[in-house]
Amino acid sequence: MELMINFNEHITDLPILYSFRRCPYAMRSRLSLVSSKVNVELREVILREKPYEFLRVSPSATVPCLVIENKVIDESLDIMIWALNKNDPENWLDMPCEGYDLIKESDGPFKNALDEIKYASRHPDIDLNESHKAACRFLFKLETMLTESYLFGDKSTLADFSILPFIRQFANIDIAWFKEQPWPKVQHWLNRFINSNRFEQIQSKYPQWRVNDNITIFPEA
Ligand SMILES: N[C@@H](CCC(=O)N[C@@H](CS)C(=O)NCC(=O)O)C(=O)O
Incomplete structure (x- = not known):
């Protein structure tokens, strides 16, 4: 979703990314920033302690949220x-539809x-067996799609x-169980990602952002 908003203050010329290290949506937005080499000012948001400045600009109160001058993008895929x-x-x-x-x-x-x-x-009425089946169906689909490298051949795309x-x-819900499942290509794809420099680059630890903090530029030089 993109919204137009008015700001009286302009703190930095860079777009501002409200992010949270452990959030998978925020992770993928940071991955795209590293790949594209687009710099932003990163503000780490601890979700149980959302700062007023974040809540003031974020329509959904979720991370990631990118503020570009007078525009806000608060969907991770749109940020990518x-x-x-x-x-x-x-x-x-360069990815198939x-x-x-x-x-x-x-x-x-x-x-x-x-x-x-x-x-x-949180979901006492849900049949967990059905949830498991649904998740596994998707993983098997990925398994059949994956080449030795990525989902669409030798080159990674937005989808990966x-x-x-x-x-x-x-x-990580149950890593021992996951490792025992018959989806070797998915496991290889995931391991390579987790052990990559790229993953390390997006997973630096930052303290909760506070108004008077020094600016943190992301990606780091
Ligand atoms: N559709 C959003 C979803 C983002 C989202 O749900 N982020 C979670 C963290 S992983 C969040 O901020 N939740 C708000 C909260 O827990 O208060 C996107 O793709 O950016």
């Missing part, structure tokens, strides 16, 4: 596409199933980096 439209040296946007359908499936049915399993106590943070989140 915004950054890659500026600069896409790794050609992430099918990639967008896959991202939709990941963000929709797969993420719903993931949340039902991860936060089972939009989906991987959620596969990581799912795997």
